Amino acid sequence: MAEQRKRKPMIGLQTDGDVDWSEYRGVMVVVEQRAGQAKPVSWQLLGEASRLAKKLEAPLMALVIGSDVHHLAQEAIYHGADKVYLCDSLELGPYRTRPYSRVCLHVIRTYKPEIVLMGATYTGRDLAGAIATHLPTGLTADSTQLDVDEDRLLLASRPAFSEKMLATILCKQFKPQMATARAGVFEALPRDESREGEIITVAPQMSVDEIATDVLEFLEAADRVNLEEAEIIVAGGRGLGGPAGFAVLEELAHELGGVVGASRAVVDVGWIGHEHQVGQTGATVRPKLYFAIGISGAVQHVVGMQNSGCIVAINKDPEAPIMKISDYAIVGDLFQIVPAITKAVRERKAAGWAPSPFSATRQEQPVPAGQ
Numbered sequence: 009m010a011e012q013r014k015r016k017p018m019i020g021l022q023t024d025g026d027v028d029w030s031e032y033r034g035v036m037v038v039v040e041q042r043a044g045q046a047k048p049v050s051w052q053l054l055g056e057a058s059r060l061a062k063k064l065e066a067p068l069m070a071l072v073i074g075s076d077v078h079h080l081a082q083e084a085i086y087h088g089a090d091k092v093y094l095c096d097s098l099e100l101g102p103y104r105t106r107p108y109s110r111v112c113l114h115v116i117r118t119y120k121p122e123i124v125l126m127g128a129t130y131t132g133r134d135l136a137g138a139i140a141t142h143l144p145t146g147l148t149a150d151s152t153q154l155d156v157d158e159d160r161l162l163l164a165s166r167p168a169f170s171e172k173m174l175a176t177i178l179c180k181q182f183k184p185q186m187a188t189a190r191a192g193v194f195e196a197l198p199r200d201e202s203r204e205g206e207i208i209t210v211a212p213q214m215s216v217d218e219i220a221t222d223v224l225e226f227l228e229a230a231d232r233v234n235l236e237e238a239e240i241i242v243a244g245g246r247g248l249g250g251p252a253g254f255a256v257l258e259e260l261a262h263e264l265g266g267v268v269g270a271s272r273a274v275v276d277v278g279w280i281g282h283e284h285q286v287g288q289t290g291a292t293v294r295p296k297l298y299f300a301i302g303i304s305g306a307v308q309h310v311v312g313m314q315n316s317g318c319i320v321a322i323n324k325d326p327e328a329p330i331m332k333i334s335d336y337a338i339v340g341d342l343f344q345i346v347p348a349i350t351k352a353v354r355e356r357k358a359a360g361w362a363p364s365p366f367s368a369t370r371q372e373q374p375v376p377a378g379q
Contacts, residue, residue, distance in 0.1 A: 033120065034069050035060050035123045035124075036069040036116070036184070037089070037124075038073075042103070044074065044077055049189070049191035052195060054196065081094040085203050088197045090205050094209055097212045099216050106214065111212065122160060132188050145184060147187065148177040152166055152174070152292065153193075163176050235290075239265075241286070241298050242257045242264070243303060244257045246274060248302045254270075256350075264297075269291075272308055286309060286313050289308065296318065298319045318335050321334035
């Protein structure tokens with residue numbers, strides 16, 4: 009039998025003998041913002057990170073980077089952070105990978121959090137990948153469940169094998185342990201202005217002359233569907249009968265100030281674009297009001313919207329799975345019911361009423377159909 013070769017560590021990689029991992033303590037959330045407005049996923053992650061930090065008996069930290077973002081450092085404290093590292097500088101106004109990643113690397117190497125979390129957004133994925141590569145460490149992308157075990161290992165779970173199962177990924181040999189998480193999966197803590205915390209100022213790690221790129225203008229698509237941040241979603245499924253059926257949903261969404269969502273089944277057959285898809289392979293959402301219209305309630309769809317504040321299901325089949333998880337279940341023809349709801353909303357708005365369907369809670373009793 010040939011002698012087994014010893015594997016040499018990759019150049020630049022730290023090994024267990026190179027660093028004392030016991031120095032790493034605490035959970036850090038990188039707060040994502042644009043033009044001084046924090047992404048909701050950041051507060052949602054702080055809520056989940058608070059639970060992890062308590063289990064670890066470790067501090068909960070936040071990192072805020074940008075220009076004129078001091079108010080977000082205070083907001084991070086209100087949302088659960090004990091310490092906030094703030095890098096506020098004019099050249100950090102628009103997001104660019106290198107200057108932002110340099111700040112993150114400096115903070116992580118200096119303050120040594122054992123877990124670092126970011127939103128699985130376009131910016132979060134880009135920044136997290138750059139940081140993990142340079143540390144280096146492992147990164148679990150697009151997580152939907154987070155936990156820690158008795159060995160202080162992060163258990164980051166994400167859909168795998170064509171979304172048919174969850175894979176739990178661990179990073180045993182390097183610190184910090186990193187993960188990005190989907191928006192809408194976790195719940196933010198109630199904003200508490202009585203909370204106090206420490207804000208630590210961090211200097212930029214690159215001068216203006218060292219930044220190779222410049223942002224001349226940011227153009228946001230006017231017709232972009234933002235399901236993850238929507239407070240009202242009117243979603244449709246196969247019960248619509250075809251792509252023309254979405255016109256009925258669009259009217260209701262317009263009157264309520266919401267957006268149109270869809271199940272995977274109708275996206276797969278081309279009735280509507282993938283950007284509207286809600287579910288395990290689409291967007292995970294947490295709106296205050298969710299209409300599930302003509303949607304049977306397959307598990308793949310339910311896991312993406314089950315945390316909605318109030319769920320209204322409209323379906324011909326009273327035994328459809330979606331009816332069992334809804335707060336209000338209406339049995340009947342959606343092409344009669346939805347226009348009637350739209351008309352009622354329009355008439356009330358004309359009388360000076362502002363759409364405010366958010367007082368409904370899971371504890372309220374559903375109104376019987378027809379009342």
